[in-house]
Amino acid sequence: MNRWTRRAFIGAGTVAGGGFLLGVAGFTFAPGRHTLVSADAANTGQLTTWITITPDNLTTILVPHCEMGQGSLTALAMMAAEELDADWPLVRVQEAPAQDSYANGYIVRAAGGQYVPAVLARGVDYGAYKMAEWFGFQVTGGSTAVRGTGEYGMRVAGAAAKEMLVAAAARTWGVNASECTASRSRVYATSGRSAAFGELAHLAAAERVPTSPALKQPGRFTIRGTSPVRLDIPAKVDGSTKYAIDFTTPGMLYAAIEIAPVHGGKLLSVDTTPADGMRGVKKVVKLDDAVAVVADSFWRARRALAALAPEFSDAGHGDVSTASIFAAFDRAVGAPPDVPKAAAKVVTAEYRAPFLAHATMEPMTCTAKVEGDRAEVWTGVQDPLNARSAAAKALGIDAANVRLTNFSLGGGFGRRLPFTFDYVDLAVRVARAMSPAPVKTIWTRENDIQHDYYRGAALSRHAGALDASGAPLAAHSKYTGGGNGEAVFMPYAIPEMRADEKKADHPIRLGQWRSVLNSQHGFFKESFIDELAHGAGKDPFEFRRALLGTQPRFKAALEKAAAMSGWGSALPAGEGRGIAICESFGTIAAEVVHVAVPADGRVKVLHVYAAVDCGDIINPDSATAQVEGGIVFALSAALLSEITIAKGRVVQKNFRDYPMIRLADAPTVTTAFLRSNAPLGGLGEPCVPPLAPALANAIYAASGIRVRELPIKNARLTKA
C-alpha cells in the first residue's frame, strides 16, 4: 500500500459498520467513504480507496470486509463494478488490510472532516456514528456489508471512478464528457474512438473527484442481478485458501492452552514437571487465567498440556448451573402477563431457549510475535482494527505498534467480533513469554466449545386474548435473556401488544450469535402467534395473513412462502407444515417447514420454503446460498444444540456432545426473493430466526405436540 496523506485520509468518506452493535429496526447507515486520491495516485493508478485500475486494464477493488463465506467480497465488488461499468472478468478483489485508512466506521467525520459528498448526505445517524467511533471501525457483522458498505460506499466509489475516467478521456480527445460513455472497462466517444480504462487510469487520477456522481437506475444494471462465480471459491476446493490456522513463519512455535474452566477463574497452581523433558516442549507459560505449553509442534504441546493438572479458582461461580440460571429467570419473569378481562379466551405459554455456541469449523487461532514494544499478529477476525487494539491492550503497547494480518475466516457467525477477541489476547500474552519467537496458539475444539461467548439462554412467558370471534385482542410477553425493539417486534394488527424485559443476571459470557437476539425471540413470538391461531380455531397462515393488512411486505412474503409450500394441500398422516415470519436486519423472511414426525418421534425435516424480501439482491446465487446456510445453521440449533452449565462450567466439549446436522438430515430448501425495492436488507442472518418457530409449528401440525423448549431433541414427541 502506498502512504496515505492525512489530507487524503480526511477527505475520505466512510461507511457504516457495527450494525450488530445496535441491531434494531430502523438503523440508518451513514454515508460511504468514496474517495479518493492518495499522494502518488497519478503514479500508481490509484483512483479511490477502493478501486485501483492498472495499465493492464485490471480493476482491483479493495473491500473493507472479511470474507467468511457469505460472498461479501464478490457482492461488494459487483456493486462497484456495476457503477464503474467495468468488465467483470477484468475485476479483481482484495480484502483491505487492518489499517486506519480502511476503517469502515465514521472515522473521517470523527476526525473532523468536513467533506461529505452530497450524494452521501442521506442517512447519517449520529447515534450510529458515536457507536462506530467507540467500538472500532472495520466490522463485518450485523449483515451490514452489502447494505451499508455496498450501497453507500462501493456504488459511489465505482460511479466516481467512472466519471473520472470519462473526464480524462474527454480531455484527451478534446470532446465533451457528455459525448463519452463507458462499457466493459473501456470509454467510448461518439466518434467511435475508444480507450481502455487501463490506458486512461493515470490521467483519470489527476481529475477532480466528483462529489455527487450519478448512480445507475436499476433498469440499467448489467452485473447486478447476475450470478458470476464467487471469487473466493476456486481456492476453497483445492485446499489453497489460507486460514489463520494455516499461517507459518520461520522459527514459529506452537502453543496449546488450558483456560480457567469457570469464566473469570484464576490459575492457582500448576506443577510443570510432568512436561519437563517431553519431546519438543519449550516452556510451560503460566498466565493469570490460563496455562499454556509451548512446543515445536501443536500435537506435542497438547500432549504435554494433557500431562499437567492445573488448578483454577472458580471466581465464586462454582454453584452456577443451567437449573440455577433458569430458576432465576423464572423468578424474574414471575406470573404470566395480564390480558384484558373482556377476553373470551386466554392463551398462555412459556418458552425456553438454551445457551448456544458458535462452533466455527476453524477453531480460534492466533499467531503472534512480540518484540519489545512492537508486535505482529496473524489471525482471523471479523474486525481487524479492533483485534489489533485488543492485542495492543493485552501487551500494554500502542496499537500503532501492532501489525495485524487477517486471513480468510473458517466461519464467523459472530464469534470473531469486537470484545470477543480473547483468543488474540491470550495468544499475544503467550507470545510475549516466548519473545521474540513467533508462537501460534491453536484452540482445541474443547477450548472452543467451552470458552465461547454464547448465545444467551432465555425464558419468555406469553399471554394472549381472543374475542368471541377468535380475533386477537392482546399479545403480551415478559422475558429474560435480553431483547430489543426489533427482536420483539410483531407486525400483526393486534390492538394491544407489549413485551417487557426482566433482568436476571448470570455469569455466563455472552456474545453475538448469528441473528443475535432475534434467534430467541423469533422462536418465542412466532410460536405464540401460532398458539393463538390454534386457540382461535383458525389456520395459522390465514390467521397471520388477516393481521397483516397494513404490512404489505410481510403479507407478500407470508403469502409467497405459503404458496411455494402448497400450504393447505393434504399431507400424509404424521406430516405437517409450519409457518413463521420475522424481520431482522432490514430483511423480512417467511419460512414454511414441512416435517415428518413418525411414531418413533424422530423428527425428519423434509423441506423448507423461504420467501425473502431484502429489497433487492446483488448476486442471486450467493444470496440463495446465504438463505440455505442460514436455514441449516438454524436447524442444527433448533433440533440439536444446547450448552448447559454445571458447577459454573460448560458441560459440552466437542462435536459429539454439541452435535449438528449432517448431510443426511439436511432438508431440501427452496428459496424465492421478493424484490420490493425497499432499502437493502441483510442476508447473512435474517433466515435464522423464523426456522425454529416454523419447525415447532410444523411439529404441532404433524403430531399435536407443542414444543416450547429448545432444542427439540429433548422434547418427547411420541404420544404416551
Add this chain to the structure above:
Amino acid sequence: MDITITVNGTEHTLDLEPDMPVLWALRETLGLTGTKYGCGIAACGACTVHLDGRPVRSCTLPLSAAAGKRVTTIEGLAPVGTLHRVQQAWIAHQVPQCGYCQSGVIMAVAGLLAQHPNPTDDEIDAGLTNVCRCGTFVRMRAAIHAAVSEGVAS
C-alpha cells in the same frame, strides 16, 4: 523414530512419534495445510484424507498406521494444474461458503465415488458424514449427483 509414508506420490521418512496423528505430520512437518483440524476426535471429517485410496480421518490416525502406505491429501487429489471431477462440480455448484470443511468433504466424496461410482442417496448419506457449519449440504448433494453423471459420461 523414523516412519516412512508416501504422501501424494512422494515418499517421506519422518522422525516423528508413531502415535502422532497423520494430520499434524501433514500440516506441520510437510506443510500440507489443505487438510484441516476441526475436532481431533474424528467427529467432523475436516481432516479427511485417503489412505491407500480409502477416506480416513487423519486427526485420529496414528502415523504408525500409515507407515508404508499411500496418503493422498486435497493437494494431491488431482494432477497439478487439473481438478478432480468432484472439485469441478464443487465450483459449478458454488458449494463452499467459508470453505474450511470443504477439503475434507471433497476427499470424502471422492472416496465415496471411488467405491460407489453411482451412489444412491442413502449411500451418499452414509458416505458423507462431515460437519459443515455454514450448511452447504443442499448444494453438496446436487454437486455429488453432478459429479456422478460427469463420471458416468466420461
